[in-house]
Amino acid sequence: MSFPVLTVEDLNVSFKTSKGVVKANDGISLEVREGEILGLIGETGCGKTTFGKAILRLLSGKVKLEGKIVYRGTDILSLPEKEMRRFRGKEIGIMLQNPSACLNPVLSAGRQIAEIYRYHEGMGKKEAEKKAGEMLELVGISSLRKDDYPHQFSGGMLQRVMVAIGLALRPGLLIADEPTKGLDTDTKLQIAELIVGLVRKENASLLLVTHDLELAGRLADRIAVMYAGEIVEIGKAEEVISNPGHPYTCDLLHSLPGKGLKAVSGQIPSLVSPPSGCRYHPRCSCRFEACSQVRPELLKNAGGRFIRCLLSGKEWKTENAADSPIREQPAFSCTEEDTWHF
Numbered sequence: 561m562s563f564p565v566l567t568v569e570d571l572n573v574s575f576k577t578s579k580g581v582v583k584a585n586d587g588i589s590l591e592v593r594e595g596e597i598l599g600l601i602g603e604t605g606c607g608k609t610t611f612g613k614a615i616l617r618l619l620s621g622k623v624k625l626e627g628k629i630v631y632r633g634t635d636i637l638s639l640p641e642k643e644m645r646r647f648r649g650k651e652i653g654i655m656l657q658n659p660s661a662c663l664n665p666v667l668s669a670g671r672q673i674a675e676i677y678r679y680h681e682g683m684g685k686k687e688a689e690k691k692a693g694e695m696l697e698l699v700g701i702s703s704l705r706k707d708d709y710p711h712q713f714s715g716g717m718l719q720r721v722m723v724a725i726g727l728a729l730r731p732g733l734l735i736a737d738e739p740t741k742g743l744d745t746d747t748k749l750q751i752a753e754l755i756v757g758l759v760r761k762e763n764a765s766l767l768l769v770t771h772d773l774e775l776a777g778r779l780a781d782r783i784a785v786m787y788a789g790e791i792v793e794i795g796k797a798e799e800v801i802s803n804p805g806h807p808y809t810c811d812l813l814h815s816l817p818g819k820g821l822k823a824v825s826g827q828i829p830s831l832v833s834p835p836s837g838c839r840y841h842p843r844c845s846c847r848f849e850a851c852s853q854v855r856p857e858l859l860k861n862a863g864g865r866f867i868r869c870l871l872s873g874k875e876w877k878t879e880n881a882a883d884s885p886i887r888e889q890p891a892f893s894c895t896e897e898d899t900w901h902f
């Protein structure tokens with residue numbers, strides 16, 4: 561098994577807001593391994609972008625970060641800001657959501673890429689522009705368009721520019737936050753395949769943040785499922801998709817167009833005061849009494865899958881019966897006859 565390049569341990573991220581403290585990431589632990597594509601999925605507001613940005617310390621506002629983030633031996637949370645600026649893009653690249661907001665509207669695409677080489681690698685103007693042109697070609701844009709401004713590109717083309725920026729310094733890990741959002745189906749797949757192809761060619765790793773489970777199922781090696789600031793399941797992509805271990809993953813699968821389009825019922829929970837016990841219990845069709853009282857841990861099962869659900873644990877306890885399990889529950893199983901394939 562390949563070794564982890566990024567290890568996140570017990571990451572807590574909270575924002576102080578007028579409505580209270582938002583715990584956007586609550587005890588997240590996961591690793592991204594060398595050469596792997598890890599899909600991070602979950603509904604809107606569950607904390608995916610917060611997680612991606614926390615890795616590169618890009619969060620702003622009244623934010624508190626606790627835990628450990630280590631990339632190839634570098635403890636990111638204790639790097640001085642000056643070193644952090646060198647680290648971003650060079651060691652870990654990031655493509656943030658919404659290219660038109662990330663790109664500078666008054667600089668040409670080529671110039672924005674060239675600036676990266678000038679800043680990080682001290683290249684002269686000519687050389688940096690030549691490299692920028694090569695990078696554009698690599699992502700499928702003619703270098704003849706290097707002097708075009710962001711508004712002259714289509715949505716798909718702008719995403720290609722973002723890919724060029726994210727990979728300009730050949731980082732070992734790329735974080736791509738919803739890189740296909742707002743694109744039509746064909747373009748979506750083209751962009752996702754472009755990113756995956758380039759990452760694989762470099763033997764780099766990819767953290768693919770998306771709420772598109774189908775895309776993650778198709779392209780990722782492993783999938784991590786997030787719910788209300790927590791990871792509820794991590795496992796091999798084909799296993800998570802063919803046999804979801806958490807009721808939430810199962811419900812997400814049923815919400816896909818080809819699988820019934822049954823939206824996950826109930827409300828997305830508040831991250832200021834999340835539900836007690838298992839955070840998914842108010843929406844879970846498999847819940848039993850203990851689910852509202854006992855907070856399940858993320859436990860590894862015999863198949864190497866991590867699942868945070870009382871139904872997948874062998875024994876569980878409630879506050880009232882601290883010493884003995886009240887009863888054994890059958891393991892959760894997703895009620896779907898045909899198997900899932902992407």
Ligand SMILES: Nc1ncnc2c1ncn2[C@@H]1O[C@H](COP(=O)(O)OP(=O)(O)OP(=O)(O)O)[C@@H](O)[C@H]1O
Nearest residue numbers: 575582584603604605606607608609610620621831
């Ligand atoms: N700078 C901030 N200040 C205050 N709250 C924030 C900030 N950034 C994010 N949040 C809150 O943290 C929670 C998680 O947001 P986040 O953007 O990480 O979710 P997400 O899973 O990426 O959602 P989406 O799929 O919509 O992009 C939300 O409740 C959001 O309102």
Ligand code: NI
Nearest residue numbers: 608609610657
């Ligand atoms: Ni997001």
